[in-house]
Amino acid sequence: MDEVLDPSNRWDKERIEKRQKIVKALAEADLQYVKGGKITSAMGTPTRTLSEFIRERDLESIDQEFQRAVKNATASPREAVSAASNILESVCKVIISDENLPAPAKQDLQSVWGVVRKHLGMDPSKVEDQDLQQILSGLLSVAHGIGSLRTHASSAHGAGKTPYRLEPRHARLAIHSAHTLCLFVLESWSKRGNG
Numbered sequence: 001m002d003e004v005l006d007p008s009n010r011w012d013k014e015r016i017e018k019r020q021k022i023v024k025a026l027a028e029a030d031l032q033y034v035k036g037g038k039i040t041s042a043m044g045t046p047t048r049t050l051s052e053f054i055r056e057r058d059l060e061s062i063d064q065e066f067q068r069a070v071k072n073a074t075a076s077p078r079e080a081v082s083a084a085s086n087i088l089e090s091v092c093k094v095i096i097s098d099e100n101l102p103a104p105a106k107q108d109l110q111s112v113w114g115v116v117r118k119h120l121g122m123d124p125s126k127v128e129d130q131d132l133q134q135i136l137s138g139l140l141s142v143a144h145g146i147g148s149l150r151t152h153a154s155s156a157h158g159a160g161k162t163p164y165r166l167e168p169r170h171a172r173l174a175i176h177s178a179h180t181l182c183l184f185v186l187e188s189w190s191k192r193g194n195g
Helices: 010-028 045-056 060-072 077-098 109-119 130-153 168-191
Strands: 031-034 038-041
Touching: 010 031, 031 060, 038 060, 060 077, 060 168, 077 109, 077 130, 077 168, 109 130, 130 168
Parallel strands: none
Antiparallel strands: 031 038
């Protein structure tokens, strides 16, 4: 599936058509092919939209973490949670770099997220609509929660005496949450005429 094929070649054209049938069958079963020969569960619309956004803007560091999260959601939830946090961190670092914002002394998620949040005006108290205010407050909690989960349960740090019982569903929750937040941040940044 990973081999590059030439659509003008008759044999390759047949192989491309077979691949398309496989991809369609996988999608109908809510599955997807991941580079390297793995079949995983499909991650949903927000993830696909974020994936398209990342590819359109050639954000390689974000795409690498995105692929790592998707690939490990079921097989290695700790690794997937680490990647979910890194996606958020990478988005923030790209914005800080591209906007020439002052980089924080600490380069952890909470610090870079604080700079980007302030730059993009993501302050719930400044939003007039209560419903949007509540959603934005939830997104701020998501960033803090994912950063904390990475610290306490991911592969980024040692487990300590009592390991965190991280399950694939927890990893998918972190991944979906990170992707939703990243997409909102990137769309907000883009609306300001950037990105």
